Amino acid sequence: MSHARFPQPSRRGILAAGGALGLTALLAACGDEKKSGSGKADAGDSGPWSFKDDRGKTAKQDSTPKNIVAFTGVAAALFDYGIEVKGVFGPTKAKGGKADVQAGDMDISKLTILGNEWGKFNIEKYASLAPDLLVSTMFDDAGTLWSVPEDSKDKILKLAPSVGVSVYDRQMTEPLQRLLALAESLGADVKADKVVKAKKRFEAAAERLRKVAKANKDIKVLVGSASQDIFYVSGTNLSADLEYFKSLGVNFVEPSESAKKASGGWFENLSWENVNKHAADVIMMDNRTATIQPADIEKPTWAKLPAVKAGQVIPRVTEPIYSYDKCAPILEDLADAIEKAKKVS
Incomplete structure (x- = not known):
């Protein structure tokens, strides 16, 4: 978060x-x-x-x-x-x-x-x-x-x-x-054809993500967001997207409750010097325009992260467009990333 x-x-x-x-x-x-x-x-x-x-x-x-x-x-x-x-x-x-x-x-x-x-x-x-x-x-x-x-x-x-x-x-x-x-x-x-097809695609994507997560339980996924001075590690307990992915079996890195306390339970604040605190195989990064995108992060500690070095960084649609048409690809992309990921943590 x-x-x-x-x-x-x-x-x-x-x-x-x-x-x-x-x-x-x-x-x-x-x-x-x-x-x-x-x-x-x-x-x-x-x-x-x-x-x-x-x-x-x-x-x-x-x-x-x-x-x-x-x-x-x-x-x-x-x-x-x-x-x-x-x-x-x-x-x-x-x-x-x-x-x-x-x-x-x-x-x-x-x-x-x-x-x-x-x-x-x-x-x-x-x-x-x-x-x-x-x-x-x-x-x-x-x-x-x-x-x-x-x-x-x-x-x-x-x-x-x-x-x-x-x-x-x-x-x-x-x-x-x-x-x-x-x-x-x-x-x-x-009941329009477009809506019905989008809903079926979403349901199929959810089932695929469930199967991929089950087959790759050892792949750890960290959800992050970047600002100039702080790297934020999201917990999954309050966010609708992450709660759903977790229910499908995705193995997320979870900050401790004490670490999230300052943010009301949403995320843990890390300095860039401590960005390697949590081991992860896949990193999902906040895709909103108010945040720094992975290609623009110039911190040496970021470049040294195993997931970054392995090219296993994907966008996180932090504020999804809640239509079936827009949410189905989110599940598909996460399933692809977990399925293709190498164990680097």
Whole structure:
């Protein structure tokens, strides 16, 4: 688990004091538009819509939401089921204008980006979209919507109903099922050939990973993330992807509970001098743009690691796009890596 996954939310106000009146006007305008029907589905589209989320809260609208805003990775999952959003928040556009890894197959040029990094959220832009639904994931049991700034969440959540999908302390299959259910409620055809094939591919990939892990029990897998001064070694107990892989039999390196204590149980902090503390045969490295990628690590201690020397380093999709289409390859790639790995630890 990377420390980059849980940066401290900025305490700076998202709006300058001089912009407060402008926001107030936008909020009022947004309310007027909703009363007149703007941003809603066509009258014949549906009747009342509701969805109970993982906070136990039920989001409701008079008709199926159309002006949807979501965290980028959630938007990408909905897109795989045919549901397109109007706006996104979170890492969306990488350097050079290319789509971030969390944007999946979306055409980001068609999206209103409310903030291009974790915790950035332009409330004025959000209000201008006349949103009728906001969706994000949750990485704690307190119901905190991922990347919705704590210091402005009250203003944001007043504008539209919200849905939180938990990816905390459960296996990958649960958020997959929940996002599929949400997509279906929003009008997705979950029996479409593409969806059915993706789900079958995921199930086949899971069974293959189970068999490969069983046949290669001695292969140790370490999950890491790199910053300039610290190497983070993830534990598996709270992350939906790692909990699932572990349930399939993957032999993970596990930091001690005492070592993870400072991070709330997520990961162990190591200096680069001590990066060889844990023996591993395969290393999975955080693929998010906020972290240093393996090719850019210039630490001599990293280069000396047996798994690195053997070329047994693969990406870890730390924040998966929770559609069957995007999760199946993750399992396939891990199975390939374990199956091909030489014992070097």
